[in-house]
Amino acid sequence: MRASQQDFENAVNQVKLLKKDPGNQVKLQLYALYKQATDGPCNVSKPGVFDLVNKAKWEAWNALGSLPKETARQNYVDLVSSLSPSSEASNQGKSGADVKVQESKDIVVTSEDGITKIMFNRPPKKNAITFQMYQDIILALKNASTDNSAITVFTGAGDYYCSGNDLTNFTSASGGMEKAAEGGAVLLREFVNSFIDFPKPLVAVVNGPAVGISVTLLGLFDAVYASDKATFHTPFSHLGQSPEACSSYTFPKIMGSAKATEMLLFGKKLTAREACAQGLVTEVFPDSTFKKEIWTRLKAYAKLPPNSMRISKQLIRKNEKEKLHAVNAEECSTLKERWLSEECINAIMSFLSRKSKL
Numbered sequence: 001m002r003a004s005q006q007d008f009e010n011a012v013n014q015v016k017l018l019k020k021d022p023g024n025q026v027k028l029q030l031y032a033l034y035k036q037a038t039d040g041p042c043n044v045s046k047p048g049v050f051d052l053v054n055k056a057k058w059e060a061w062n063a064l065g066s067l068p069k070e071t072a073r074q075n076y077v078d079l080v081s082s083l084s085p086s087s088e089a090s091n092q093g094k095s096g097a098d099v100k101v102q103e104s105k106d107i108v109v110t111s112e113d114g115i116t117k118i119m120f121n122r123p124p125k126k127n128a129i130t131f132q133m134y135q136d137i138i139l140a141l142k143n144a145s146t147d148n149s150a151i152t153v154f155t156g157a158g159d160y161y162c163s164g165n166d167l168t169n170f171t172s173a174s175g176g177m178e179k180a181a182e183g184g185a186v187l188l189r190e191f192v193n194s195f196i197d198f199p200k201p202l203v204a205v206v207n208g209p210a211v212g213i214s215v216t217l218l219g220l221f222d223a224v225y226a227s228d229k230a231t232f233h234t235p236f237s238h239l240g241q242s243p244e245a246c247s248s249y250t251f252p253k254i255m256g257s258a259k260a261t262e263m264l265l266f267g268k269k270l271t272a273r274e275a276c277a278q279g280l281v282t283e284v285f286p287d288s289t290f291k292k293e294i295w296t297r298l299k300a301y302a303k304l305p306p307n308s309m310r311i312s313k314q315l316i317r318k319n320e321k322e323k324l325h326a327v328n329a330e331e332c333s334t335l336k337e338r339w340l341s342e343e344c345i346n347a348i349m350s351f352l353s354r355k356s357k358l
């Protein structure tokens with residue numbers, strides 16, 4: 001539900017009652033969102049180089065670009081509610097431990113050391129993504145885009161990174177396959193859009209095998225670190241489906257069309273080292289030292305100036321955004337048709353009746 005003007009005014013008053021100083025980064029974000037929600041896009045000239053405080057405020061406001069007033073109002077309310085007395089109280093005495101910022105069973109979101117971590121947490125099902133988890137991730141990314149972290153990281157709990165879309169999503173949906181396919185396409189489009197538009201550095205820590213959409217999404221990440229136990233598998237033809245998450249565009253661009261064809265059409269599974277050689281993975285680590293090495297590195301990266309990282313990402317992504325949105329729309333409408341095809345229904349039934357496994 002969208003935040004009303006009254007919700008916004010309540011949030012403005014709530015900020016004055018905060019017992020704990022939320023820190024400069026959050027205060028700047030609050031200022032920027034407030035100005036955007038009330039005055040719209042930044043419309044004043046940049047303060048001089050020695051006017052440090054006003055310059056930082058101007059930069060934070062200006063970085064919001066043309067974000068609509070209603071979205072800024074909503075983000076302001078969400079940010080204040082994450083700082084509310086109840087979350088303040090629940091965060092007390094937890095220094096040194098990850099601070100939980102979103103309650104959800106299968107997606108765990110924590111924030112610590114300038115890093116917001118979004119973890120697939122459904123190990124008994126190899127972290128397969130349910131409809132609810134797609135929604136939880138959309139919300140987690142929305143919150144992470146305005147929280148006080150510098151970078152956002154995805155990883156998986158247990159031995160898998162993620163086994164992709166939960167294949168029971170369609171068969172267990174009420175209202176029949178057609179309605180489920182229609183709803184699935186709308187959800188998928190919104191889900192992928194939230195990755196295309198995510199403003200901060202987005203990093204994947206791939207702790208184990210990755211399948212389907214958890215692989216294709218990697219083309220929209222800024223860095224991908226993998227354990228040498230990780231594998232990368234996109235068996236869309238085996239499932240009677242077609243690529244998503246803009247991979248029909250990003251994969252040929254990253255690895256060339258011949259290698260992308262082997263993955264996306266023929267379902268060739270890559271080892272972590274092969275994926276690194278193709279440019280899909282940034283760096284591979286021995287599994288025994290993976291976690292220690294990668295979190296040490298990410299904590300150091302998270303100390304870099306956050307506005308600078310965000311602005312650099314914006315420059316890199318800017319020229320691609322329109323194209324990515326168009327590709328996402330087309331992939332989703334193609335998939336909606338595929339989900340209703342005999343090839344796809346047979347493949348899902350076959351998995352569910354245990355006749356087939358990847």
Ligand SMILES: CCCCC/C=C/C(=O)SCCNC(=O)CCNC(=O)[C@H](O)C(C)(C)COP(=O)(O)OP(=O)(O)OC[C@H]1O[C@@H](n2cnc3c(N)ncnc32)[C@H](O)[C@@H]1OP(=O)(O)O
Pocket residue numbers: 124125126128129163164165166167168169184185187188211212213214235236239241244351357358
């Ligand atoms: C709405 C948006 C849609 C976006 C479009 C996205 C498309 C994709 O992501 S396509 C890729 C879909 N994923 C798969 O096809 C993977 C299917 N799973 C497997 O092939 C295997 O389970 C495995 C290779 C991932 C793991 O094999 P194994 O180590 O032998 O473990 P189990 O098969 O016994 O798995 C344990 C447990 O987990 C369940 N499970 C695993 N993956 C999925 C899944 N994707 N969907 C639903 N359930 C999954 C598996 O059924 C087992 O359950 P139990 O039998 O109840 O223990």
